[in-house]
Amino acid sequence: MSLPHPETDQITLPNVLAALGDDTRLAIIGCLARCDASGGLVCGQFSGLTSKTNLTYHVAKLREAGVINVRPEGTKRRVTLRRDDLDQRFPGFLDSVIATAIDLPAVETTMRELASATEPGSA
Amino acid sequence: MSLPHPETDQITLPNVLAALGDDTRLAIIGCLARCDASGGLVCGQFSGLTSKTNLTYHVAKLREAGVINVRPEGTKRRVTLRRDDLDQRFPGFLDSVIATAIDLPAVETTMRELASATEPGSA
């Protein structure tokens, strides 16, 4: 872990709520919720949501609040949800947020783009 | 209901999260969670949290997001949590937030003030 992440017990509800109270960041969480089982996503895969610079900003916000984990992987950054940590800290919270966030319009759109980008013949 | 409140199905997760992502408002929710069974609270009872003007502002934010109900009662405004509506819309969400919000320092302090203000002999 080369980037600073808060310890589990440093994660606070006000910070997490503030981090999630933004459309772009909520969409990022929605996308992650949909494909976290497959090992998360890298920043570039959220490019449909906003600019590259702005993504760096929002991903950092989520990381600093303790909502996601960001792991360098070559020139990329692999982003995953801190499910276990959040469940431990605020039981039931993440699941209830995800249940709604997973169906947000911005998430639907991004996932569609992501799917078509990995279709055979598009590479 | 003389003040505008969103219908249950108009309540959105981004709005609710943004409304709760503020220390003052989270403290209001914590206080309400503690004594909602006893019929809610009136604005003035949150006076330990911030100024009167600022309370009007934050209470309006929570109301507009659909988190609380505000009912005129003489010159006062009775504030209650929209538990049923939120449970219907985002199952489990409110409970998980309350579990943590109820123990916030600002809530503890406010509840102590509230308790001492209703002690026999203080009226």
Added chain:
DNA sequence: TATCTAGTTCAATGGATATTGAACTAGTGC
């Protein structure tokens, strides 16, 4: 009617937050 209480409205302010573009850095592969 006069006064008090509880809360609102409004305009102004300060501070935080989101967004942008240009320049930059760290890996990867030729």
Added chain:
DNA sequence: GCACTAGTTCAATATCCATTGAACTAGATA
């Protein structure tokens, strides 16, 4: 070494948000 990719940093801006104080309104009470 060179070019490419992925993401960062920085400074600037634009916007939104929380906070304040003064003046105000509605209802209760004497």
